[in-house]
Amino acid sequence: MMDAKLARLSADTIRILSAEAVQKAKSGHPGMPMGCADFAFTLWYKYLRHNPHNPKWLGRDRFILSAGHGSMLQYSLLHLFGYDLSLDELKQFRQWGSTTPGHPEYNHTPGCDVTTGPLGSGFGSGVGMAIANKYFAAKTGLDKTGLADNKIFIISGDGCMMEGTTAEAGSLAGHLKLDNLIGFYDDNSITIEGSTELAFSEEVGARFTAYGWRVIRIENANDIAQCDAALAEAMVSDGRPTLLIGRTQIGFGSPNKQGKASAHGEPLGEEEVIAAKKHLGMPEGAFIVLPEVRKFCSDRAAELAADAAEWDKKFQAFLRANPESAEVIAAMTNRTVPENLLEELLKVTPVDKAAATRVSGGTVLQRASDLVPALLGGAADLAPSTKTNIKNADSFTAENRAGRNLHFGVRELAMGMAGNGMALYETIIPYTSTFFVFSDYMKPAMRLAAIQNLHEIYVFTHDSFYVGEDGPTHEPVEQLAMLRSIPGFTVIRPAEAHEVAHAWAAALQADGPVAILLTRQNLDPFTPELAKNIDLAKGAYVLSDEENFELILIASGSEVNLALKVAEKIRESGSRVRVVSMPSQELFLRQSAEYQEQILPGDCLARVSIEAGSTFGWHRFVGIFGLAIGLDRFGASAPFSVLAEKFGFTADAVLDKIRGHFSCDGDCACNCNCKH
Numbered sequence: 001m002m003d004a005k006l007a008r009l010s011a012d013t014i015r016i017l018s019a020e021a022v023q024k025a026k027s028g029h030p031g032m033p034m035g036c037a038d039f040a041f042t043l044w045y046k047y048l049r050h051n052p053h054n055p056k057w058l059g060r061d062r063f064i065l066s067a068g069h070g071s072m073l074q075y076s077l078l079h080l081f082g083y084d085l086s087l088d089e090l091k092q093f094r095q096w097g098s099t100t101p102g103h104p105e106y107n108h109t110p111g112c113d114v115t116t117g118p119l120g121s122g123f124g125s126g127v128g129m130a131i132a133n134k135y136f137a138a139k140t141g142l143d144k145t146g147l148a149d150n151k152i153f154i155i156s157g158d159g160c161m162m163e164g165t166t167a168e169a170g171s172l173a174g175h176l177k178l179d180n181l182i183g184f185y186d187d188n189s190i191t192i193e194g195s196t197e198l199a200f201s202e203e204v205g206a207r208f209t210a211y212g213w214r215v216i217r218i219e220n221a222n223d224i225a226q227c228d229a230a231l232a233e234a235m236v237s238d239g240r241p242t243l244l245i246g247r248t249q250i251g252f253g254s255p256n257k258q259g260k261a262s263a264h265g266e267p268l269g270e271e272e273v274i275a276a277k278k279h280l281g282m283p284e285g286a287f288i289v290l291p292e293v294r295k296f297c298s299d300r301a302a303e304l305a306a307d308a309a310e311w312d313k314k315f316q317a318f319l320r321a322n323p324e325s326a327e328v329i330a331a332m333t334n335r336t337v338p339e340n341l342l343e344e345l346l347k348v349t350p351v352d353k354a355a356a357t358r359v360s361g362g363t364v365l366q367r368a369s370d371l372v373p374a375l376l377g378g379a380a381d382l383a384p385s386t387k388t389n390i391k392n393a394d395s396f397t398a399e400n401r402a403g404r405n406l407h408f409g410v411r412e413l414a415m416g417m418a419g420n421g422m423a424l425y426e427t428i429i430p431y432t433s434t435f436f437v438f439s440d441y442m443k444p445a446m447r448l449a450a451i452q453n454l455h456e457i458y459v460f461t462h463d464s465f466y467v468g469e470d471g472p473t474h475e476p477v478e479q480l481a482m483l484r485s486i487p488g489f490t491v492i493r494p495a496e497a498h499e500v501a502h503a504w505a506a507a508l509q510a511d512g513p514v515a516i517l518l519t520r521q522n523l524d525p526f527t528p529e530l531a532k533n534i535d536l537a538k539g540a541y542v543l544s545d546e547e548n549f550e551l552i553l554i555a556s557g558s559e560v561n562l563a564l565k566v567a568e569k570i571r572e573s574g575s576r577v578r579v580v581s582m583p584s585q586e587l588f589l590r591q592s593a594e595y596q597e598q599i600l601p602g603d604c605l606a607r608v609s610i611e612a613g614s615t616f617g618w619h620r621f622v623g624i625f626g627l628a629i630g631l632d633r634f635g636a637s638a639p640f641s642v643l644a645e646k647f648g649f650t651a652d653a654v655l656d657k658i659r660g661h662f663s664c665d666g667d668c669a670c671n672c673n674c675k676h
Contacts, residue, residue, distance in 0.1 A: 002046050006296040007224050010045070010080065011037040012280045013293050015253045017079070018072035019276060020287055021093035021100070023267045028094060028102065031250035031263030032070030034276075035222070036155060036186050039246055042227040043153060043184075044077050045300055047235060051308035052082040052301045055111045058333065059311040061150050062113045062129050062425070066122030067157035067186060068103040069265070074112065075100050080289070080297040081304075083111045087287055106424065106452045114424050115452045118444055119156075120163030123183065124414050125448075126154040127169040128421020128430070130178040130241070131396065131406070135376060136332060136427045138401035141325040147315055151235075154183040158196050161185060161204050165444075168414030173241045174212030175409075177398035181241040182234050186221070188250040194261045205245055214240045221246025255279045331373040332427040335455065338371050342505035349501040351531070354522040357557075358461040360497040361518050362387025364504045365459075369393070369404065372508055376422065377431030377457070378406030380415050380438070386461045386518075388433040412438050416445025423454040429508065435467075436460035436517055437476040439483065449513040450488040457507045458515040463493065464612035465631060465647060466521045466558065468640035475635030481616040483515055490586045493517040493611075494536070495560035496525045499583055502536035506587070519558050521640055534581075539588025540599050544579040546571070551658075552600060552607045554580045554621055559610040565651040566610075566658070578604075582621070608658055612649060627661040629654060 014037040022028035044050070044063075051057040065074045072093060078085045085099060092098035099109045103117035114129075116122035130152045137148035160166050173181055185204060189196045205215040218230045227246065234242045251263025254276045268276065277284060319326040330336070338344065348367045350360060369375050369390045378396075383389040383405070394403035408415035415432045422430035432442075439446070439460055449456050465475040483491045490510060492503040500518070507514040526534070526543075535541035543560065544567060551570065555563035560581045567577045580599055582588060588596065600607070600621065607626035609618040615630035622628055631647055644650055648657065 002042070002228070003296065004224060006292060007041060007045065008038075009290065010293050010296060011041045011224065012253065012282055013080065013289055014041060014073065014076040015280065016273075016277055016282050017076045017090060017287065017289075019254070019268050019273050021072050021075070021090050023270065023273050024091060025094040026267060028072065028267065029069040029265050030072070030268055031190070031257070032067055032157060032186065032188075033073035033076065034254065034263070035188050035248040035250045035252045036070065036073055037252070038224045039184055039218075039221050039227045039248075040073055040077060040155065042224055043231060044081060045297075046228065047231050048153060049150070049304075049307070050081075050111075051305055052111070053305045054308065055083060057308050059147065059150070059308060059315065062126070062152045064114050064122040064126045064129075064152065064154045065104055065116055066120065066126070066154050066160045068116030068122060070157075071100070071102065071104050074104055075109070078109070078111045080293070082298055082301040085110060087289070091287060114421070115448060118448070119159035120165030120169075121417055121444065121448055123154055123156050123160050123166045124169040124417025124445070125421035125424060126152045126181060126183070127173045127178065127414070128418030129425045130173065130181040130421075131176070131418060132376075132422040132425035132428045133180055134178065134401040135396060136425070139373070140329045140332065141322060142318070142329075143401065145314075145318055147311065147318060150180060152181050154181070155186060156183060157186045158188065158191055158200060162200055165413050165417055168411040169417060170208060170211050170213065172409060172411060172414055172418070174208070175398070176396075177212065177239055178241045179237040179239050182244070183242070184244045184246060186248055187245050188248045190250045190259070190261050190264055192261065192265055205243070208243045212240055214238055214242045216242060216244050218244060218246035221248045222252050253280045328373055335374040335427070335429050336372070337508050341368075341371060341508060342502060344371055345501040345505055346498070349497050351497045351525040354524045355497060356520055356522050357494055357496065357500050357518040358385075358387050358520060360500040361459065361461075361504070361516065364501050366391055368504055368508060372429060374427060374429045375431065375508070376404060376406065376428050377419070377433070378408055379433035380408045380412045381410045382434055383407075385435070386433040386459055388431070388459055408432070412441035413445065416442035417448075419456055420445055420449050420452070420454055423449070423456045424452070429455055429457065431457040431459055433459040433461070435462040435474065436479055437462070437474050439476075439479050439515075443482065446483070446489065446513060446515075447486055450486050453488060453512045455510060456513045458513070459518065460515055461518045462520045463517040463557065464519070465635035465643050466519060466612065466640040467635070468520075468643060469637055471637030472634040476613065477631055477634055478614045478616070480517070480611070480613040484585055484617055488512050490514045490584060491517065492536070492584045492587070493557035494583050495555075495557055495581055496523045498526055498531045498534055499536055499581070502534055503583065506537050517557060521558065523558055524561055536583050537587065538591050538595065539584040539586065540580055540582035542578060542599060543581045546576040546578065549576045549578040549604065550606060551575065551577045551662075552580060552604055553577060553610065554582050554600075554607060555610040556582050557611070559612055559649070562649060562651065562654065563610050566654045569651055569655050585617070585621075606662055610654060627658060629657055
């Protein structure tokens with residue numbers, strides 16, 4: 001049971017702490033925490049299964065503040081329930097070095113399970129967490145024990161409901177009948193510009209009912225008793241995800257700003273904070289937590305810790321009684337990858353004939369799925385083209401939670417956000433897949449994956465203008481530069497089948513998100529002699545070389561074969577050349593200066609890059625005297641062989657560009673001593 005008077009006093013404490021922290025920082029959003037305090041406290045005190053003594057406890061429910069601008073709501077809760085978040089940290093809200101940043105950040109603040117801020121992203125990630133929970137329980141046998149019946153709780157607002165992310169993810173969740181997902185919609189009818197009537201008049205409940213959700217309404221979500229009753233109903237599954245729609249007053253407790261847009265995204269003002277304390281009957285001092293509130297929450301925290309300890313005992317007993325399940329659980333929670341992974345992947349890599357790297361990737365994926373139990377993923381309705389279905393495996397459905405092939409539908413943005421949530425559940429290495437050009441739809445999710453340093457793999461196929469007849473809308477040009485510009489994000493563009501195996505090995509062993517870019521068109525495999533030179537893990541390596549070389553050709557992906565052909569022609573003319581395969585600029589730039597100098601020695605300034613995409617960024621490798629060959633225009637609709645000729649991606653055309661660029665007598669500024 002929950003003492004109603006103390007619960008209300010605790011909720012009012014959250015309101016005032018939130019308002020005070022925002023006021024002290026002189027920036028932030030006080031209105032949402034003040035309006036949601038009643039629901040959030042009821043959830044955390046009575047229904048959320050968590051352990052303040054161990055924020056990473058495996059048996060916990062997950063809490064997602066999708067309306068991340070209201071972060072002081074979560075920080076106040078974490079503080080009251082005894083997480084490692086002191087009152088001094090609340091006073092340092094939004095300041096340098098604090099653990100209370102402007103929006104919740106994963107692995108930064110103890111108890112924050114996801115980084116949120118972009119509205120709707122938390123909702124989409126929550127759907128991925130719900131998928132991961134269902135899959136983990138089914139694959140390990142925990143679904144039959146009650147030990148993995150976790151809930152994913154989300155608090156979202158009007159902005160989340162307007163963003164398309166929520167629409168895509170909500171539709172997918174309803175289709176999959178993710179009944180472990182419980183969302184709360186803070187229906188306060190206020191956004192930054194004013195009333196939601198300015199731009200938003202839909203019936204959200206009807207929309208979610210159409211998606212296949214159960215909708216429960218809370219007429220007054222600033223009434224703890226109503227919140228309690230609605231949560232009690234939501235906890236009893238009816239086989240569908242649940243959306244609680246709660247009418248709240250933004251800035252509840254602020255006598256002059258309650259219900260107004262002025263409470264949303266700016267401090268209340270010193271006088272209004274004082275007025276709110278008086279209005280709610282709270283003490284006058286700054287950042288005060290009354291002893292009775294402190295005891296009320298700490299007593300509950302002790303009960304939660306005891307419940308967690310009891311869960312741990314049952315879990316350990318299950319592991320002892322079920323050694324096979326225990327092995328799977330260990331592999332998934334540790335996201336284990338075998339040490340000889342590359343060796344095993346190379347054994348199955350098809351290298352006997354020319355093949356598209358998407359085909360090679362599909363073959364490698366089959367073996368990777370055997371070796372890495374945590375690997376789970378799918379495509380945005382494109383698996384037959386991206387070759388990302390795991391053969392001899394079922395689909396993940398509402399009826400089969402152990403299926404390994406996810407079908408995200410034509411929902412790239414939701415797929416990206418769900419992939420983040422799957423990684424955040426910390427038992428899955430997710431992969432998601434679509435055509436490379438549609439990575440545009442996934443950019444917000446990939447950026448968040450990088451911010452959170454999530455171990456996640458993106459398989460993008462049809463990676464250049466060689467898509468051909470589909471034309472410029474389907475031919476990526478600038479997307480390579482876009483991905484490479486994301487801090488902490490690794491891009492790998494393998495040249496042929498051997499490099500594909502190396503790429504998958506690197507991605508599965510990575511620390512952070514990785515995109516593997518694969519071709520639609522066939523590529524010749526390296527000869528055994530060339531394959532021995534592969535060192536993809538270092539990002540770039542010397543593939544073909546001569547002593548006293550005069551020119552360096554650098555290429556990635558499908559253009560490595562082209563670079564080898566150009567090198568043959570250059571050598572026929574009596575000149576010496578080095579060919580460097582650079583499948584990953586990011587991996588190369590993480591190597592020592594000595595290694596980088598070894599591959600691209602500073603005394604050879606005659607350098608050429610070849611890549612079927614934007615030349616943006618390549619001059620950091622070819623230098624100001626070098627030549628970057630690429631495509632700085634949009635593609636066209638024609639057979640790929642025609643496009644190669646028209647865009648100058650033939651050996652003769654590339655050679656002509658090189659000769660034209662380095663047309664000198666050996667006494668030029670680049671000191672290339674070229675004789676081409």
